[in-house]
Amino acid sequence: MYQLTPYLFFAGRCEEALDFYHQCFGGVVVTKQLFKDAPQVIEAAEPNWVMHAEFEAFGMKFMLSDGILAQERSGNNIALSIVLTDLDEQARLFDKLSHGGHIMMPLADTPWGARFGKLEDQFGVRWMLHCELV
Structure with a gap:
């Protein structure tokens, strides 16, 4: 079984995006973890950025992250x-x-x-x- 889930990257604007999608769809943030709360240090990551979040509303689910600035490129989010x-x-x-x-x-x-x-x-x-x- 395969399940395709969109994963969106925001390069420092993930919290803002989560708020926006909550205003648009209602729904809930199922999980959210910051890079500073990861069990290991992640090089080049901003500690207060969102490492991983999951959002659900109306039966849809997608994942979000600020990503690691060094790896995320404009147009490839x-x-x-x-x-x-x-x-x-x-x-x-x-x-x-x-x-x-x-x-x-x-x-x-x-x-x-x-x-x-x-x-x-x-x-x-x-x-x-x-x-x-x-």
Whole structure:
């Protein structure tokens, strides 16, 4: 099973975007974590910026982040996040999507209980693959 979830990047304006989307849609911020609250230091990240947030309203869900300024470029402020339920399928898809592209973060187990990786494919589209460890 695949689930496509938009992941939007705001380079320092994520809090403002969360407020805006809340005003537009109502809904709720399901989770929000700042870079300063991460379990490890993340180089080049602004400590008070949003590392990860999830927003839900009317049955839709999307994720948001300020991103890491050194990696986020103007005009490239979205990544497609796929949530998978099978680790082998995640690895297969990650390998295929990264062919001819650039791996931004290799697949690895995370502190939040998932295997996660991020890449930019050969067309410049960014993909984030997330699979819960059970």
